[in-house]
Amino acid sequence: MKKDTTPFFVGYLKPAKKLRSFLLAVGVGLALLLTTFGIVIGGTQDDPGYGSFRFDYGPQTVSGVVEMLPYPILHVTDGNERVPAGETLMLTAGGKTGVAQRAARFDGKKVKATGVVLERGALNMLQLRGGKRGLDAIDGEEATAPTPEPLGKWKLAGEICDGKCLAGAMRPGRGLAHKACAALCLIGDIPAVFVSTKPVEGADFLMVLGKDGEALPKAAYDYIAQYISVEGDITRHGNLLVFTIDPGTIEVLE
Amino acid sequence: MSVKYVPVQWNKNKWYYNFFMVAGVAGFLFLFLYVSPQLLSHEKSINPQVHNARAFGACAFLMLSIILCIGPLARLDKRFLPLLYNRRHFGVMTAFVALTHFGYILDWYFAFSKSSKYETLIFSNTSYGQIVGFPFEAFGLIALVSLLILATTSHDFWLKFLTAPVWKRIHYLIYVAYISVAAHISLGILQDQQNHAFTAIFLVAALTVISLHVIAFLHERKSGDPKAQSDTDGWVRVCEASEIPEARAKIAVLPNGDRVAVFRMDNKLSAISNACAHQNGPLGEGKILRCLVTCPWHGFQYDVRSGRSPAPFTEIIPTYKIAVRDNVVLVDPNANPPGTYVEPVEVPA
Numbered sequence: 001m002k003k004d005t006t007p008f009f010v011g012y013l014k015p016a017k018k019l020r021s022f023l024l025a026v027g028v029g030l031a032l033l034l035t036t037f038g039i040v041i042g043g044t045q046d047d048p049g050y051g052s053f054r055f056d057y058g059p060q061t062v063s064g065v066v067e068m069l070p071y072p073i074l075h076v077t078d079g080n081e082r083v084p085a086g087e088t089l090m091l092t093a094g095g096k097t098g099v100a101q102r103a104a105r106f107d108g109k110k111v112k113a114t115g116v117v118l119e120r121g122a123l124n125m126l127q128l129r130g131g132k133r134g135l136d137a138i139d140g141e142e143a144t145a146p147t148p149e150p151l152g153k154w155k156l157a158g159e160i161c162d163g164k165c166l167a168g169a170m171r172p173g174r175g176l177a178h179k180a181c182a183a184l185c186l187i188g189d190i191p192a193v194f195v196s197t198k199p200v201e202g203a204d205f206l207m208v209l210g211k212d213g214e215a216l217p218k219a220a221y222d223y224i225a226q227y228i229s230v231e232g233d234i235t236r237h238g239n240l241l242v243f244t245i246d247p248g249t250i251e252v253l254e
Numbered sequence: 255m256s257v258k259y260v261p262v263q264w265n266k267n268k269w270y271y272n273f274f275m276v277a278g279v280a281g282f283l284f285l286f287l288y289v290s291p292q293l294l295s296h297e298k299s300i301n302p303q304v305h306n307a308r309a310f311g312a313c314a315f316l317m318l319s320i321i322l323c324i325g326p327l328a329r330l331d332k333r334f335l336p337l338l339y340n341r342r343h344f345g346v347m348t349a350f351v352a353l354t355h356f357g358y359i360l361d362w363y364f365a366f367s368k369s370s371k372y373e374t375l376i377f378s379n380t381s382y383g384q385i386v387g388f389p390f391e392a393f394g395l396i397a398l399v400s401l402l403i404l405a406t407t408s409h410d411f412w413l414k415f416l417t418a419p420v421w422k423r424i425h426y427l428i429y430v431a432y433i434s435v436a437a438h439i440s441l442g443i444l445q446d447q448q449n450h451a452f453t454a455i456f457l458v459a460a461l462t463v464i465s466l467h468v469i470a471f472l473h474e475r476k477s478g479d480p481k482a483q484s485d486t487d488g489w490v491r492v493c494e495a496s497e498i499p500e501a502r503a504k505i506a507v508l509p510n511g512d513r514v515a516v517f518r519m520d521n522k523l524s525a526i527s528n529a530c531a532h533q534n535g536p537l538g539e540g541k542i543l544r545c546l547v548t549c550p551w552h553g554f555q556y557d558v559r560s561g562r563s564p565a566p567f568t569e570i571i572p573t574y575k576i577a578v579r580d581n582v583v584l585v586d587p588n589a590n591p592p593g594t595y596v597e598p599v600e601v602p603a
């Protein structure tokens with residue numbers, strides 16, 4: 001009769017000595033491997049960019065002229081230390097909703113706006129407080145928005161995303177993993193932004209609109225967060241560049 | 255084996271098993287969540303919600319990879335069998351880690367809008383017609399649902415309720431889960447990072463899972479159980495009696511594809527079905543402990559002569575008629591009804 005030497009293990013019995021040391025080694029090895037992966041993967045996350053909410057500034061109140069693009073922007077006329085006059089701010093509400101409806105009746109009018117600033121380099125946004133405390137007309141005062149200055153036709157490479165997450169509401173606030181969130185913001189009327197790989201007149205970020213100056217057309221939604229090239233016209237509104245694109249010219253880049 | 259269902263039948267080995275499992279997961283999460291942010295020299299930190307989501311997501315992927323390596327490893331080297339023993343705890347924990355990842359993502363990327371976050375999960379990104387920019391969240395959802403089904407049906411109650419073959423088939427969902435997770439990662443985060451450390455880890459893990467499965471498959475094809483040779487009167491030859499060690503068995507594949515296990519106990523041979531009533535574990539790779547055949551997977555036990563579990567347990571498996579001629583072990587390939595007593599056949603020591 002043959003002899004049998006293979007180890008045998010049943011869960012409720014103590015494993016044989018030799019098997020015990022093997023299992024101990026496997027257990028310790030696996031636990032250490034997982035732990036090592038924790039620090040390796042955690043320690044190699046990409047930089048999410050430098051945009052952020054400036055809660056540290058506290059709520060800011062400025063006055064200026066509203067211009068509907070149709071995303072609302074504010075040309076600051078009376079600023080403060082944080083938000084100087086001449087600044088152009090994109091406007092938004094809390095969460096993933098814009099303020100196009102609220103701001104529409106103030107188009108071309110002088111207003112007082114209060115909210116929290118979101119800042120990412122030259123990209124500035126103001127998240128308005130609710131109701132009149134956030135945005136209200138200043139009666140009797142006249143002011144006009146600066147005349148738009150056409151900068152001609154451009155073909156740019158970069159990415160379409162929502163201005164709010166990019167400005168720092170989320171870090172990271174762009175890229176393919178963030179695509180659904182960007183689309184959700186844009187559906188909620190948050191201003192769309194084009195992040196250009198090469199600066200245009202010193203700006204990396206441009207507000208992006210449809211061909212006829214409408215909000216980002218649905219045809220461009222499939223390309224949100226993707227690396228693309230697109231053609232259109234650039235116009236300067238205050239110190240904000242606005243890129244009106246023809247979605248038909250979008251090409252996906254590698 | 256149980257007569258009454260309790261959430262978990264604890265024993266020392268399960269505690270050890272869970273200790274290492276929890277230690278690995280806790281180590282991973284602790285370093286990822288609390289230590290790694292200090293190593294990153296970012297001007298502004300990643301949002302905690304995103305950092306947490308990444309930690310739990312990556313952890314779930316690695317846990318799933320380890321779980322899927324255990325099966326083929328145990329087939330290649332019997333010493334890994336104990337890792338199989340408590341694998342379901344590992345699976346349940348993975349489902350919880352994956353669910354936490356889902357929670358962070360849902361409450362961040364899909365929240366804060368006017369619609370419910372469950373709706374936004376469906377309609378935010380509808381670019382289903384493209385690869386880059388595909389709503390990769392859908393794959394994550396498939397994986398999560400699969401893992402949750404597996405976790406909820408992991409208990410023995412479900413095994414008994416659904417019957418072992420159905421249960422086993424449902425549990426192939428683990429492969430659906432893994433493939434979906436791989437797609438979720440490939441179309442999601444891998445498309446969206448500059449540092450490729452995770453890409454490398456992902457590839458190594460996935461390739462390990464795949465190659466271990468291939469190797470175990472080839473190994474089994476080469477050194478799988480032998481086919482029983484036909485003999486007179488429709489009986490089949492299994493092996494020589496002297497090949498069977500005391501308290502152990504030889505397995506053979508019968509003409510109808512079933513497997514028979516011929517055991518030697520006190521120099522008497524008995525033939526029973528090789529498939530355990532619990533989860534089809536290979537009884538023939540088990541051992542007779544205190545007069546009972548003990549399944550190598552979870553330790554269910556059977557009387558080798560009758561295929562019956564000792565009272566109060568009620569599991570029964572088929573037995574086979576057996577004879578020995580010129581030292582050759584013969585069995586009748588027509589199985590007896592489960593639980594039928596067969597007189598063992600005496601053989602020389």
Ligand code: FES
Binds near residue numbers: 531533536549552553
């Ligand atoms: S004890 Fe679970 S398969 Fe045999």
